[in-house]
Amino acid sequence: MSEPSPNPGGETLRPRASLRTAVVWEVLKEALDRRAKTAGTAGGVLDVLDTGGGTGNFAVPVARLGHRVTVVDPSPNALFALERRVAEAGVADRVRGVQGDAHGLFDVVEPAGYDVVLCHGVLEYVDDPAEGVRNAVAALRPEGTLSLLAAGLGGAVLARALAGHFTEARHALTDAAGRWGEADPVPHRFTAEQLTGWVTEAGLEVGAVHGVRVFSDLVPGVLVDTEPGALEALLQLESAVAELPAFHSVATQLHVLADRG
Template sequence: MPEVPEKFNTAMTTWQEWQDAPWGRLRYAIAEANLARHLDGLGGGPLRILDVAGGDGGDAMRLASRGHHVTIVDYAPAMLAAATERASAAGLTELITCVRADVTALPADLADGEFDVVLCHNLLQYVDDVPGTLATVLAPLKRGGLFSVMAINRHSAALNVAVREMDPAAALAALGTDRLRTQMFDSTLTLHTAEEIIPLLQSLGCLDVRHYGIRSFCDYITDDARKYDPAFYADLEQLELAASARPPYMHTARLFQLTAWNGTHEARP
């Protein structure tokens, strides 16, 4: 959809404000913690990481600050410009590479890149062909490498509407649809569940799939102003981290994150 990159370009200010808000900070902090559970299984040295649809580098900057080399692929020039700027400001220029490309047609050097880790965070809700997209973004991952996919959790949609908007009729309607309209990027999203994506990953050769939830509580606490209090936020972050891999909380979290190993039967942490 060619209009999507332009919408990302024009919504940059709103997007960056969202990232700085408590819910945005939680999204990145919890995703990083979930990845950290597994990165040691790839050895102690710097890793080569491909961040597909990586935007302005929210995930990439955290991983580069750990010493890893991250290639960000995105189709929106404003996002990549912001990522380059962030890398420079953080002194991470040598560890961050930005490539403008369509994720469905990666350049050959990336498609055959044999990366240690591939991230596919918040892309699936924008694409029509989910199995094909997953196959494409898995192709650059070396055997035994770590894959991470994240998307908005459809199970959270009705609960989110009922709690935050106090609109049971709208919540009832949300139970019967997989569509969600986002004001930030003026787009209609397709919502998925972890239970739908896990078999797709397994059919593509992924093993030991782990299911995590991101923002299991934050989005259902209606006092958003209080989340800006540092002490409250610190307690909330600890709660979210503790619940990330604990059932039943990840099943109704606002986002789901799945990690998996690419075609290896070796024991992994």
């Protein structure tokens, strides 16, 4: 994997924002390039579905590569912001936003209609995560690619423990949904084994698993924002450990890349 770009979307980002997207974007961009070479479509243009795509953090840079993107999100406010954002980015002709969710995905899009499906930050908020994976896979064309990003259990346990909240850390470790307490804003967290299991059961072959934000959520923000060279060094470190299984168990997020066919 190449070194991550601090600014994948070509926009002005805060350092913390770039840390949240850089590793996943580099992996996704490489996957899009590979799929475009084999898709057999005119000019290598892909049809990409971004479920839960919100305001277009990934849809905009994907559209800038020349691909067509359909964003499905349940929030009208997010879709309104998406419309404004794609217009400002000059990609309004390549991005379409529709209101919907993972459970009723095929009420708003056609099954088997997309070369690549992004399912980022969705499984945490659905009642049946396995169903969410199955729906994302069912939206793929033959030989399509799935990019799945979800909250990691181990990262939450580590973060609560380092903050001195040991009871909450243990609760997250033993809770079926991976929550550290009633005040936890994240409804579900997952292990790499859970995510890859659901993907495999849905009929895809897992190509790679990446640990995302292994260190970045634990590093003091003032260091990243003010120390010369700290952001770039941290991005390179995150990239270096992303594919190492030893670090998946402590990542804040887990990314699974899988293919059909």
